[in-house]
Amino acid sequence: MQMEHLRRIGQLRRRMTRAGLSALLVTHLPDVRYLCGFTGSNAALAVTRRAVRFFTDGRYIAQSAQEVKGAKVEIASGGAATAATQWLAAQVGVEGAAYDSAHTTVAEFERLKAALPASMRKRFFTALAAPLVETLRMTKDEDELALMREAALLGCQLFEHILTVIRPGLAEFEVAAELEHEARLLGAEGMSFETIVASGVRSSMPHGKASAARLPRKGFVTLDFGIIREGYCSDMTRTVFLGKPGSEERRVYQAVLEAQQAGVAAVGPGASCGEVDEAARSVLRKAGLSEAFTHSTGHGVGLEIHEPPRVGAGQTFRLREGMVVTIEPGVYLVGRFGVRIEDMVAVTQTAAEVLTPAPTALIEL
Ligand code: ZN
Numbered sequence: 068m069q070m071e072h073l074r075r076i077g078q079l080r081r082r083m084t085r086a087g088l089s090a091l092l093v094t095h096l097p098d099v100r101y102l103c104g105f106t107g108s109n110a111a112l113a114v115t116r117r118a119v120r121f122f123t124d125g126r127y128i129a130q131s132a133q134e135v136k137g138a139k140v141e142i143a144s145g146g147a148a149t150a151a152t153q154w155l156a157a158q159v160g161v162e163g164a165a166y167d168s169a170h171t172t173v174a175e176f177e178r179l180k181a182a183l184p185a186s187m188r189k190r191f192f193t194a195l196a197a198p199l200v201e202t203l204r205m206t207k208d209e210d211e212l213a214l215m216r217e218a219a220l221l222g223c224q225l226f227e228h229i230l231t232v233i234r235p236g237l238a239e240f241e242v243a244a245e246l247e248h249e250a251r252l253l254g255a256e257g258m259s260f261e262t263i264v265a266s267g268v269r270s271s272m273p274h275g276k277a278s279a280a281r282l283p284r285k286g287f288v289t290l291d292f293g294i295i296r297e298g299y300c301s302d303m304t305r306t307v308f309l310g311k312p313g314s315e316e317r318r319v320y321q322a323v324l325e326a327q328q329a330g331v332a333a334v335g336p337g338a339s340c341g342e343v344d345e346a347a348r349s350v351l352r353k354a355g356l357s358e359a360f361t362h363s364t365g366h367g368v369g370l371e372i373h374e375p376p377r378v379g380a381g382q383t384f385r386l387r388e389g390m391v392v393t394i395e396p397g398v399y400l401v402g403r404f405g406v407r408i409e410d411m412v413a414v415t416q417t418a419a420e421v422l423t424p425a426p427t428a429l430i431e432l
């Protein structure tokens with residue numbers, strides 16, 4: 068992956084030049100990982116037009132020697148970001164540095180400023196107007212897409228497995244535990260977020276974390292889960308029915324399915340996120356269910372479970388080849404039931420590739 072990291076640093080430098088920046092402090096860990104491969108929990112990267120320097124602490128001497136590509140490693144005795152700041156301030160030709168204010172707390176920022184020579188404190192840092200590394204991360208290269216395909220397919224395998232387990236009377240957390248246990252056995256590093264198992268009336272909660280509630284004899288069960296594979300997250304949702312659904316339950320499921328399919332069909336290079344959202348939303352509007360669709364249609368996914376772009380109403384951002392987003396419309400009839408269907412979709416040169424091809428037609432168990 069050495070080449071990947073050099074290419075990414077090169078891309079970042081071109082963007083820095085375009086933005087008129089001579090130096091950048093990178094502290095958001097997924098950004099650090101993306102640029103130099105380090106997977107530990109304390110790190111900062113200092114990037115100038117000529118050099119890249121990686122900072123971590125003494126716990127990571129061996130790991131950083133093994134993982135960090137394309138940057139010189141320095142073990143700092145204080146904080147990694149503080150050391151990176153001081154290094155940047157000492158570079159000839161670097162008058163200031165940009166930092167990512169979206170991922171820096173006020174307290175951290177004050178600490179970084181205090182580490183600078185007094186004469187530099189006032190003017191050294193500028194907040195990035197728009198995130199640079201996160202923007203690069205939106206477009207996945209072939210290696211990243213291959214990992215994300217693997218992660219997504221592992222998710223589909225988990226869904227197949229959990230169908231053989233689900234039955235009335237099981238607690239939701241037992242379903243989640245089985246899913247997570249199997250995920251590890253199949254090679255997941257971990258789950259990309261807290262597994263959602265929402266059954267019966269609880270399916271009307273968009274974020275119904277698995278609880279002690281028991282699966283009903285008759286009703287929907289929404290499963291929303293994802294795994295991590297070499298740092299990359301998967302994310303999918305399926306809603307199944309225990310017993311025989313009534314006509315209203317069928318109607319709502321069908322409407323969500325059609326909305327989801329319309330959303331997926333709208334994904335392609337050049338499509339705006341708002342258009343994709345509207346493609347899904349308009350189907351539910353026609354079915355008289357748009358008020359029960361209370362969230363955005365989807366989100367970007369990659370090294371983080373939620374990352375840009377946001378696939379929501381009015382978003383003018385245009386999708387490009389290599390971006391991966393979720394399409395996950397849902398209908399939540401409070402106090403009754405809910406349905407959500409979610410796929411991960413990669414934008415291809417001409418259209419979209421569904422990375423989570425598990426069946427979406429209503430499954431009755
Ligand atoms: Zn999800």
Ligand code: ZN
Pocket residue numbers: 302366393395409
């Ligand atoms: Zn999602």
